[in-house]
Amino acid sequence: MKFHKYHALGNDYLVVNSQDLNSQELNSQGLITELTPENIQKICDRHFGIGSDGILLGTIQPKTNRFSLRIFNPDGSEAEKSGNGLRIFSRYLWDMGLVTNKQFSIETIGGIVKSVVDNSGQMVRVEMEKISFWSNDIPVAGEAREVINQKINLGDKEFNFSAATIGNPHCVIILPEVDSQIAKKYGSQIENHPLFPQRTNVQFMKILDRNNIQIEIWERGAGYTLASGSSSSAAAAVAYKLGLCDTKITVKMPGGLISIRVNEDFNIIMSGAVTQVASGKISQEIFDI
Numbered sequence: 001m002k003f004h005k006y007h008a009l010g011n012d013y014l015v016v017n018s019q020d021l022n023s024q025e026l027n028s029q030g031l032i033t034e035l036t037p038e039n040i041q042k043i044c045d046r047h048f049g050i051g052s053d054g055i056l057l058g059t060i061q062p063k064t065n066r067f068s069l070r071i072f073n074p075d076g077s078e079a080e081k082s083g084n085g086l087r088i089f090s091r092y093l094w095d096m097g098l099v100t101n102k103q104f105s106i107e108t109i110g111g112i113v114k115s116v117v118d119n120s121g122q123m124v125r126v127e128m129e130k131i132s133f134w135s136n137d138i139p140v141a142g143e144a145r146e147v148i149n150q151k152i153n154l155g156d157k158e159f160n161f162s163a164a165t166i167g168n169p170h171c172v173i174i175l176p177e178v179d180s181q182i183a184k185k186y187g188s189q190i191e192n193h194p195l196f197p198q199r200t201n202v203q204f205m206k207i208l209d210r211n212n213i214q215i216e217i218w219e220r221g222a223g224y225t226l227a228s229g230s231s232s233s234a235a236a237a238v239a240y241k242l243g244l245c246d247t248k249i250t251v252k253m254p255g256g257l258i259s260i261r262v263n264e265d266f267n268i269i270m271s272g273a274v275t276q277v278a279s280g281k282i283s284q285e286i287f288d289i
């Protein structure tokens with residue numbers, strides 16, 4: 001199975017193009033037989049596999065020039081959307097000459113997004129669609145409500161949080177200081193908290209000023225990561241919703257910076273760098289162990 005590895009500010013993914021697969025690698029639904037949760041875990045393992053924060057399974061509809069993307073986390077779960085994943089797939093399409101102009105659409109489970117490739121692929125901008133804070137959309141357990149400034153109890157610790165979805169779920173916690181330790185200490189407990197029936201991504205956010213925030217990220221199905229596009233979008237949207245930031249927000253993460261614009265109707269535009277790492281072929285042997 002051929003792969004193309006990229007990273008977006010240290011959030012790394014393997015792109016697998018369903019068209020690269022030969023017949024025996026596809027099941028009757030045209031899906032890769034190897035992409036079972038168990039095998040995804042093997043591929044993403046940083047010691048026994050290629051190592052990555054996830055797999056991007058891209059499908060290009062011949063002749064129609066339509067693109068769709070499925071996003072798999074390293075634990076084998078499937079995500080509805082991935083901001084960095086969409087930016088990486090957009091760069092892949094550009095590198096492979098599969099797009100004829102700089103702007104195109106990509107369909108995901110979490111909705112159809114518009115992508116624009118700049119600077120020969122090194123910068124990619126994605127219109128991530130509209131953020132919702134409604135419990136039924138995210139989802140968050142309890143009565144239907146906007147999930148803003150609520151409490152989550154972790155036994156020995158209680159946090160104030162807000163929640164949002166941009167196709168995938170996010171729990172945003174604002175603190176005076178944030179670091180990797182707090183994300184690694186509490187991230188998994190919040191990811192799997194009963195408040196979130198489909199689990200959640202978690203961001204610990206420090207407001208730097210009206211146009212800058214800093215986040216530390218614990219991703220659903222992936223754990224601690226150095227950057228996340230959908231996390232940046234959710235955290236920036238919460239900061240804007242609470243009146244703490246203006247519409248243009250730079251999100252500072254351990255892996256680098258992402259620019260977010262929150263429009264008045266809470267449509268999000270995200271842009272940032274993408275880096276090509278390597279291409280190769282995954283040996284069948286790793287699935288046999």
Ligand SMILES: N[C@@H](CCC[C@H](N)C(=O)O)C(=O)O
Nearest residue numbers: 079082083084168228229230
């Ligand atoms: N790193 C991605 C998010 C990938 C999906 C996420 N782990 C989820 O399960 O929702 C991004 O850049 O958005």
